[in-house]
Amino acid sequence: MKTVGFVGWRGMVGSVLMNRMKEESDFNHFNAVFFSTSQAGEKAPVVIQDHQNLILQNAWDIEYLKSLDILVTCQGSTYTKFIYPRLRASGWTGYWIDTASYLRMHQDAVIVLDPVNKLVIERGINNGVKTFVGGNCTVSLMLMALGGLFNQNLIEWIFVSTYQAASGYGAKAIKELLVQIGQVYNTISDLLDDSNIPILEIERVITEFSKTNTISTDCFKKPLIGNVLPWIGEECVEYKGQSREEWKGQLETNKILNTSKLILIDSLCVRVCSLRCHSQSLMIKLKKNLCLTEIENLIESHNNWVKVVSNQADISLGQLTPLSVSGTLRIAIGRLRKMNIGDEFISAFTVGDQLLWGAAEPIRRILNRLL
Numbered sequence: 600m601k602t603v604g605f606v607g608w609r610g611m612v613g614s615v616l617m618n619r620m621k622e623e624s625d626f627n628h629f630n631a632v633f634f635s636t637s638q639a640g641e642k643a644p645v646v647i648q649d650h651q652n653l654i655l656q657n658a659w660d661i662e663y664l665k666s667l668d669i670l671v672t673c674q675g676s677t678y679t680k681f682i683y684p685r686l687r688a689s690g691w692t693g694y695w696i697d698t699a700s701y702l703r704m705h706q707d708a709v710i711v712l713d714p715v716n717k718l719v720i721e722r723g724i725n726n727g728v729k730t731f732v733g734g735n736c737t738v739s740l741m742l743m744a745l746g747g748l749f750n751q752n753l754i755e756w757i758f759v760s761t762y763q764a765a766s767g768y769g770a771k772a773i774k775e776l777l778v779q780i781g782q783v784y785n786t787i788s789d790l791l792d793d794s795n796i797p798i799l800e801i802e803r804v805i806t807e808f809s810k811t812n813t814i815s816t817d818c819f820k821k822p823l824i825g826n827v828l829p830w831i832g833e834e835c836v837e838y839k840g841q842s843r844e845e846w847k848g849q850l851e852t853n854k855i856l857n858t859s860k861l862i863l864i865d866s867l868c869v870r871v872c873s874l875r876c877h878s879q880s881l882m883i884k885l886k887k888n889l890c891l892t893e894i895e896n897l898i899e900s901h902n903n904w905v906k907v908v909s910n911q912a913d914i915s916l917g918q919l920t921p922l923s924v925s926g927t928l929r930i931a932i933g934r935l936r937k938m939n940i941g942d943e944f945i946s947a948f949t950v951g952d953q954l955l956w957g958a959a960e961p962i963r964r965i966l967n968r969l970l
């Protein structure tokens with residue numbers, strides 16, 4: 600059996616990965632070794648019955664890492680940046696599987712999303728590629744939703760407006776949003792009980808409180824509760840005025856699909872206060888005029904997880920929301936219709952869990968493929 604090391608397994612993405620692997624009994628197929636950058640020597644997680652007494656190994660120990668057949672890291676780019684070049688320089692030729700963005704555009708790395716780019720992955724494996732990286736969450740979720748149209752080479756360009764969950768900024772950010780909700784509620788809970796207080800007075804109190812320094816904003820820098828934040832991540836060095844999150848859309852999509860002619864993708868990425876599902880509003884220019892039923896059929900037949908939601912109010916509100924998709928592998932896509940501006944333009948809205956298909960699931964699946 601192969602030996603697989605896990606770094607970053609107790610982080611948010613790592614925990615979702617561990618849960619999925621336990622659900623699917625993946626740990627029966629290899630020997631697992633768990634590492635930590637900060638807790639070496641402490642107890643490792645128990646993932647199968649007979650492995651009760653394993654301890655955490657030191658994630659900085661190159662000599663130990665060299666003994667692995669496969670290393671899976673959900674630890675983040677800082678770890679990858681430090682360890683990856685040193686481990687490769689030491690002569691290690693094992694498989695490196697990573698959730699972090701650092702190696703994604705590296706020429707020796709394949710971005711994995713097998714329902715969409717299985718052939719690219721297989722070609723990579725056959726050509727001796729040893730580095731496999733999960734895509735940016737919005738990119739992976741968009742590709743899972745529109746795989747059927749990309750597959751048929753029907754897309755000329757897309758403009759995406761994202762509504763990204765707090766989880767995309769990590770566990771601390773989800774906590775910060777929940778703390779903000781509590782803080783805001785505490786400032787007005789007495790007022791809510793008094794039916795004589797006008798709603799605009801309550802709104803004024805909340806708005807004023809949210810502008811004070813008392814509200815927690817360590818992660819997001821501004822309140823997310825009662826707000827939307829129209830900038831995610833750093834500014835792109837190459838393109839002023841574009842965030843790196845927006846910049847990744849076109850770059851990663853074209854790398855994942857291994858396109859010979861660039862598919863144009865642009866976006867405006869916004870943080871909203873949902874917890875772990877990213878939503879995206881899409882304006883798509885098709886290369887030809889197709890009827891809506893054909894478009895829906897192509898989308899839905901592409902993979903087992905994408906579900907077309909009928910474009911009706913009650914069904915959209917029930918099945919096309921972060922709440923309805925959260926914690927599932929479902930990729931919901933709806934609000935599909937032809938736009939007024941022309942027959943080749945369609946609009947759509949899609950929702951996916953950014954910790955599952957957006958992060959952990961492609962990693963779980965490439966690991967199983969490489970075993």
Ligand SMILES: NC(=O)C1=CN([C@@H]2O[C@H](COP(=O)(O)OP(=O)(O)OC[C@H]3O[C@@H](n4cnc5c(N)ncnc54)[C@H](OP(=O)(O)O)[C@@H]3O)[C@@H](O)[C@H]2O)C=CC1
Pocket residue numbers: 606607608609610611612613634635636637638658673674675676698699700734735736766767768769770953954957958
């Ligand atoms: N968040 C997301 O939605 C997505 C993230 N990614 C990428 O995945 C990587 C990891 O992200 P994420 O999972 O959010 O990172 P986290 O911050 O949740 O975890 C990273 C590491 O922090 C350490 N840590 C310190 N204190 C704690 C604690 N109290 N609980 C758990 N872990 C703790 C752990 O390492 P140790 O045990 O070594 O101390 C852990 O592995 C990043 O590169 C990110 O860009 C990719 C796609 C989506």
Ligand SMILES: N[C@@H](CC(=O)OP(=O)(O)O)C(=O)O
Pocket residue numbers: 698699700734735736763764766767768831832844847
């Ligand atoms: N940036 C994403 C999450 C993420 O980690 O992306 P990446 O893996 O490309 O750094 C978000 O904030 O929602």
